[in-house]
Amino acid sequence: MYPESYHDAVAGLLDDEAVDLSYSVEKDGTLHILTCNEPEGLQVFWHSASHIMAHAVKTLHPDVKLGIGPSIDSGFYYDFEFTEFITESDLDEIETHMKKIIEADIGFERKVLSKKEAHRLFQEKGEHFKLELLQEIPDDQVTVYKNDHFVDLCRGPHVPSTGYIKHFKLLSLAGAYWKGDERNPVMQRIYGVAFPDQEALEAHIRSREEARKRDHRRLGKELDLFSFHPEGPGFAFWHPNGMVIYNEVNRYMHDVLTRHGYHEVKTPLILNEQLWHQSGHWDNYKENMYFTTIDEQSYAVKPMNCPGGLLVYKSQSHSYRDLPLKLSEMGLVHRHEKSGVLHGLFRVRQFTQDDAHVFCTPDQLEDEVIKLIDLVDEVYHAFGYEKFQVELSTRPKKSIGTPDMWEKAETALKHALDAKEKTYQVNPGEGAFYGPKIDYHIQDSLGRMWQCGTIQVDFSMPERFDLDYIGSDGAKHRPVMIHRAILGSVERFIGILIEHVGGAFPVWLAPVQCTIIPISEKFHDVSRQVHQQLFESGIRCHLDDRNEKVGYKIRDAETKKIPYMCVIGEREASKGTLSIRKRKEGDLGEKTISHFISETLDEIKRRVNH
Ligand SMILES: [Zn+2]
Ligand SMILES: [Zn+2]
Secondary structure, eight states: OOOGGGTTEEEEEETTEEEOTTOOOOSOOOEEEEETTSHHHHHHHHHHHHHHHHHHHHHHOTTOEEOOOOEETTEEEEEEEOSSOOOGGGHHHHHHHHHHHHHTTOBOEEEEEEHHHHHHHHHHTTOHHHHHHHHHOOSSEEEEEEETTEEEEOOOOOOSBGGGOOEEEEEEEEEEEGGGOTTSOEEEEEEEEEESSHHHHHHHHHHHHHHHHTOHHHHHHHTTOEEOOTTSTTOOEEOHHHHHHHHHHHHHHHHHHHHTTOEEOOOOSEEEHHHHHHHSHHHHHGGGOEEEEETTEEEEEOSOSHHHHHHHHHTSOOBGGGOSEEEEEEEEEEOOOOGGGOBTTTBOSEEEEEEEEEEEOGGGHHHHHHHHHHHHHHHHHHTTOOOEEEEEEOOOSSOOSOHHHHHHHHHHHHHHHHHTTOOOEEETTOSBTTBOEEEEEEEOTTSOEEEEEEEEEESHHHHHTTOOEEOTTSSEEOOEEEEEEEEEEHHHHHHHHHHHHTTOOOTTTOSSOEEEEESSGGGHHHHHHHHHHHHHHTOOEEEOOSSSOHHHHHHHHHHTTOSEEEEEOHHHHHHTEEEEEETTTEEEEEEEHHHHHHHHHHHHHTTOOO
16 A cells, blocks of 8 residues: 555656556665656656557557657657558547546556567567567567557556546647658657646646647748748748847847857858867767768868857967957857758757857856856846746766866856856756756746756867967966857747747837828828838838728737737827827827837837837
C-alpha cells in the first residue's frame, strides 16, 4: 500500500532514473514518487496514453505498422504507417476503442528480452520500424511493455495499468516522415493529450484553441507579415508589414545596445573552410552546415557568428584599457534542419541572431555578467514579457579548460545572479563543453515557456584563436570571452511575439499605426490632407477611402488589429479635429490633429507596450 498522498502516483524516480511503481528496489538509493503534478510524472502519464492509443489503432487496423510514440511538451503522439491513409473522422472510433482498453484496466507488463528475442518478436509481427529502432540500441538487452496482446519496444516507465488514463482526447492528425527525413516513408501522426481529471483536460483544450487562433503562421498570413515558399524551404519571405516589425525590433536593439556600450560589427556570410576547422565547428557542427566553392576552394556558410567576431578582435592589438570590449552583430546564419521539423518562424534554416561577444579580463567577468543580466531584463520588459525563468548550467563531464577556470567562471555567474537577486535553477553538468552558461525562458500570455536568451562563458575560442591583450604589467594575457544572445533568433522571437500579443502589436511595432476613416466621400479631400500631415510627422497611417459604411471600416481596422482609428465627418472637418477610437478601448473622444500627433509620437518614442 502507498501512503494516502501517493494515490496519484504514476511512477518513481530512483536516483534520478525513472522507474515503474512495480520496480523492485534492490539497492540503496533515493526514491522519489512522481505524480502528474510534476513535469516528469505528466510525461510518464502521456507516454502511457500513447501506448493505449497504439493498442487501439493496432486492434482496429491490424495491418498498421508502428513507428514511435513519445510524450512531448503538450501531450503525446504516435506515428503509424497505415495501409490506407486515415482521416480526422477516424479518430472518434480510435477514442471509443481506447475507452474500452481503459475500462478493462489492463496492466502494463514490463519484460526484459535479449536483443535476439526482441528481434524475433518484432520480425514475427512484421514491425519493420521497430526492427530498425532495435538495431540502433547498443545494449544487449532491451525492454518491451505488454498490455494483453499489444506489445511495444520501450524503455518505460509507465503507469501501472490502463485504468489510470481516464480523461484523454485525440487532438489532431498530421503527416510525418519516418525520423523526420523526407527521403523516408510518409507516416500519419496522431496527437493526443490526457489528464488525471476532466477540468484539467478541458482547460488544456481551451488554451489549445486560443493558441490555435494565435498561431503565428495563421496570423502571419491574415496580417500579411511573411510567407514561406517551396522554392526556399525554411527561409522566410518578409512582406512589407512584417518588415516594419522586423526593422523596429532591430532599431530597438540598436538603440538599447548603443546605450549599453556595444559596438556593432557585420561579418561575412561565407568564410573559408579552414576557419571552421580552427573554430571547432567542422568537428562538432558540420552536419548542420551548408558549403560552397569559390576559386576551387571550399567555403562554409556561417552557422554562427563567433569566428567572424574573433577575426575582428584579432585585427588589432588590445590593451587592458580597451576591455571590456563588446562587439554586437545582428548576424544572418544558416543552419540545416530536417524538412520534417520546419515550423513557421519557430524552426527555420536561415535566421538573424542578435549576437554579441564580450571580451574582458577574468576580473571583469562578474561585473560584465551583472550588466548582461540587467540588459536582458530591460529587453524582455520592453517587449512586454514580465515573467521569465533563469537556469544556470555547470561543467559537463566532457569539457575543456582547467578545474580552476571552471570554478572561477561558475562562481562569477552565481555571484552575478545572486547580486541581482534572481531565483534560478541549477542544471548540474548541463553547461556547454567550452564553459558554463545562463539560459533564459520567457513566459508568454498563454503561460507557455520559450527558451530565448543565453549568456555563455567560453574558454575554448580564445585558445583556438590565440586571443590576447596587453595587461598593466606589459605582458600578454588571454581575455575571457562571453557569447550572448537575448532574442535568440529574431525570426523566432517575432513568431513568439505575434502569438504573445495575438497579432495586436503595441503602437511602436504595429505595421499600420493609424487608419483614417472619412464618413463619406464628401470628406475624402480633408482626410487626404490629414493623412499627409500624419505621414509627414512620422506616423505609419493608412487612408480608408473605400465607398463602405463607417461601421464596416471600423470592423475591418479591428480585424487588421490597427491600434488607432481617426474618424472624420462634418464636425471634425469644420473644427480641424479627429474622433479617435483605440483598438480594444473603443471611443477616446475628439482631439485636435496636432494633439493626436504629439500624443501618438510620444507613445511611439517611449515604446509603450499596451
Ligand atoms: Zn512506452
Ligand atoms: Zn558566439
